[in-house]
Amino acid sequence: MRSHLPAELNLFVGRDRELERLDRLLREARMVTVTGMGGVGKTRIALRAAAAAAEQERYCDGVRLVELSAVNDPGLLDHAVVEALGLTDHTARPPRRLLLDHLAERRLLLVVDGFEQLVDSCAELLRELLRACPGLRVLAAGRLSLRIDGERVFTLAPMGDEDALRLFTERAAGVRAGEWPAEGREVAAAELCRRLDGIPLALELAAGRLGTLSVEQLLRRLDDRFRLLTGGGRGALPRHRTLRTTIGWSHELCTAVQRLLWARLSVFAGAFDLEAVEYICVGPDLPQEEVLDILGELLDQSVVAREDGPFGIRYRLLDTVREYGAEWLAATGDADRLHRRHRDWYLGLATWCELDWFSPRQTEVAARVECELPHLRAAMEFSLASPEDAHLAQYLAATLWFYWAGCGRLGEGRHWLDQVLDAESEHGSSRLKALWVLGHVAVLQGDAVAAIAALHECREEAELCGDPVAAAYAVHRTGCLALVTDDMPRAEELLRAALAEYDEAGELNSNVLMGRVELAMAVGFRGRLEEAVSVCEQVVEICEDHGERWARAYALYVLAYAAWYGGVPDRARRLLRETLAVNYAFHDLVGTVLTLEMLALVEVDTGDPAEAAVLQGAAERIWPSVGLPLFGSAYFYAAHVLCEERTRERLGDASYEEHRRRGTLLGTDAAVARALGQVADGTGELTPACEGLPHEGAAHAKARRLPLRAERGDGGLKR
Structure with missing residues (x-):
């Protein structure tokens, strides 16, 4: 069973009784909220x-974490849960409907964290x-309960003295390896833990300071810290005062430039x-050449956390630390400039990512946008908050067209484009681009009404203001709409006109x-x-010259159909498997399911009608x-109908249905x-089937050019 939970990077200390109580609640209730x-x-x-529940295999469909701390727009909540569940949806149906359909018959534990701003x-x-x-x-x-019927609330108190000392000692040993615990400091450490009220975050921050201060020095500084940061008025809850004390103490220990x-x-x-830090955070009072050292100092103090990812080392502020910093930034009057x-x-x-999408780095670009998505959302939210910056939000939402359309994010793309x-x-130029991108997304979602409205407005406005490229995109996507609605003469006319303008x-x-x-x-x-x-041979040749994979996959799909039609099913299968590997890697569900449908038809002609029926069921x-x-x-x-007819004929109706x-x-x-032809490894990661296969490039395709024609009658396909 897959847990999809992040691995622990350091030792979990104490909390044995709390874990037992929480485990009992999880067995008794369907909704449990840990507050504190x-x-x-x-x-x-x-x-x-x-x-622990995952290890005991209590949920046959696994455990999923939904992290919401970076989501501020309630309209993105459903999208965030869809993303956490690893779902891809290209339809115009609301993500709420997708969640309900997906979870209806599953036995799954959903861990929801960081929801306070969306309670x-x-x-x-x-x-x-x-x-x-x-x-x-x-x-x-x-920090508060959700007040849902049936909810059981588990209030987590600070650590007791024994657990707090164990946690502090373990973290201190990580900072002062080989030197902790130092003899004679146990009493001082216990006093420090008591005065920090057993709050794990405070203990972690205190341990992080042992690189430069002794326990005794930390104890002496606590008095100054409490007087400086009392945490709000008399009516504030004690836990709120303690939070400000905890973070404020770490803040006081920083130098002015660190703060x-x-x-x-x-x-x-x-x-x-x-x-990003060296561009955004610098100024006359914080020179760029000093940023690296100061960031390292904050890292040492556990104010900043380090993460190792596919793009190298990245950093993160804990949410409570970030909130405290935001208050100080607002107090400086510099918040608007920094945002x-x-x-x-x-x-x-x-x-840069849009430009680099048309290059051999498409995979890296897709992963980079995925990684930076919280910041891109924040940038759009900030721009939408000021009328004079709305065009920048339009530009950003439109510039990410390749991510919305090519990487399985049509639902979220539609959300931002509508906004x-x-x-x-x-x-006008930013709005025009957003209009044709909205039209593109709506076409792929099957929302013809929205597509027509957006593309018509884009074309009219583009012609009025003399923007032939935006007009060409509107014509192009209108042609695409004609293609999927079976108006082939109009589709050809519009697509040729757009390509001529391009x-x-x-x-x-x-x-x-x-x-x-x-x-x-x-x-x-x-x-x-x-x-x-x-x-399509010409498209493949251009794609190979530029290292482009996404459009190339669709061109290979057409060439695979031609190979099947010409009686060369083995070549068709090779092309389709390469196409499928690329579409799957980009999370392009449209390309993925179209290719599965075509592979089913190829399986019939290569003598495996049972496999064809299985693939048709998977596509369904x-x-x-x-x-x-x-x-x-x-x-x-037509290909689906032909495949089903041939498969039923060879298997019989009962076997086909099974x-x-x-x-x-x-x-x-x-x-x-x-x-x-692979076995899933349980992580959703697959080695592309095209690895080790010869690329079906233009030269190879020309050598196999076939005199083909398609005949259409009553929605059927003949060969």
């Missing part, structure tokens, strides 16, 4: 309890999920890298190449398959997350692994 003051260890104990929306979502999904259980961790960097780091919505610099940095990053286009903007403007990127592939589909459906092959399960099966298009549906039913039980990971 900031820094008391709510997240850590919740994850520990969840991991009402989170309570509403969890209430609905628990009512509709009887196998779901929720373990939440936050300044701490405050400025609070603008980051998630993990960040050194380059603007943060926004500008991530605008630049998004611009930014509701804002008034004097900058050529005249010198526009060449993945979008343009996809336009050529879509043109190939249109002419192929009109019976001119040899012309379609020629177009995926289609609801994309939209209408095969877009509701008779042209796209194998198809088996396919519907496969998740996407398992279905893709099966289609690629």
Whole structure:
């Protein structure tokens, strides 16, 4: 059973009795919330309890963590849970519906953390999920309860004296390896733990300071710290005063320049890298050449945490530390400038990623945007808050078109595009781009009404203000809409017109190449398959010159269809497996399910109708997350109908239905692994089937060019 929980980086200390109580509550109730003051260890104990439940295999569909601390917009809550569950959905249906459908028959534990800023929306979502999904259980961790019917609240108190001393001693040993515990300091350490009220965060921060201060020095400084930071008025809750005391004490131990960097780091919505810090946080009072050393000092003091990821070392502020820094940043009067610099940095990053998408670094670009998504969201939110900056939100949402459309994020892309286009903007170019990107997303979701409205507005406005490239994109995506709604003559006309405008403007990127592939589909459906092959061979050649993989995969899909039609199923299978590996790697569910459908037809012709039926069942399960099966298009549906007819003929109706039913039980990971001839490793990671296979490049394709034609009748396909 998969837990999907982060691994513990240091030893979990104490809390034995609390873990036993929490475990009992999890067995008794479907909704348990761990509450308590900031820094008391709510997240850590919740994850520990969840991991124990996973080890006991009490939830056959696993344990999932939903981290919400970086999500501030209630409209993104459902998307965040969809993301945490690893779901991909290209339809126009609300993400809430996707969650309800996915969890309806599953036995799963959902660990929800960092929800305080979304407490009402989170309570509403969890209430609905628990009512509709009887196998779901929720373990939440936050500073307050959600007040859901049936909720059991577990209030986590600070550590007792013994556990607090154990935690401090263990962390101190990590800082002063080989030198702790020092003889004669046990009494002072116990006194320090008592005066810090056994708050785990305070103990961790105190231990982190032992590189420069002794325990006795820490004790002496506590008196000054309490007088300096009393934590609010007389009516404030004691736990709130203690939180400010805990973080304020660490703050007081910092130098002036360390405090300044701490405050400025609070603008980051998630993990960040050194380059971003050196751009955003510098100023006359904080020179760039000093940032690295000061950041290292904050790291040593446990104010900043280090993470090792695919893009090297990154850093993160604990949420409570970040909030405290934000208060100090606001007090300096410099918050707006810092947030603007943060926004500008991530605008630049998004611009670079869009340009680099058309390159051999597509995989890295997709992963980088995924990594920086909390910051990109924050940048859009900040820009939307000021009418004069609304065009920057429009620009950013539109610039990420490749991520929304190519990496399985259509739902979130639609959310942002709708929001930014509701804002008034004097900058026509940003709005025009957002309009055609919205049209593109709506087409892929099967929302023809929204697509037509956005693309019509974009084309009209582009022609009025003299922007031929934006007009070309609007025409292109209107042609794509005609393609999936079976108007092939209009699709061909519009796509040719758009491609001509692109050529005249010198526009060449993945979008343009996809336009050529879509043109190939249109002419192929009109019976001119040899012309379609020629177009896709040219696309493959250009993609290989530029290292482009995403558009190339769709071109290979058309060439695979041509190979099957020409009676070369083995080549068709090789091409389709390479296509599927790329689509799966990018989380492109549209390309993935189309390829599975075509692979099923190839399996019939290579003598394995049972496998064809399984793949059709697997595709049937995926289609609801994309939209209408095969877009509701008779042209796209023809291969599916032919495959089913031939498979039923060879297996018989009963056997076909049994194998198809088996396919519907496969998740996407398992279905893709099966289609690629692999075994899923339990993590969702697959080695691309194209590794070790020869690339089906233009030269190879030309050597195999086939005189093909397509015939259409009553939605069927003949060969």
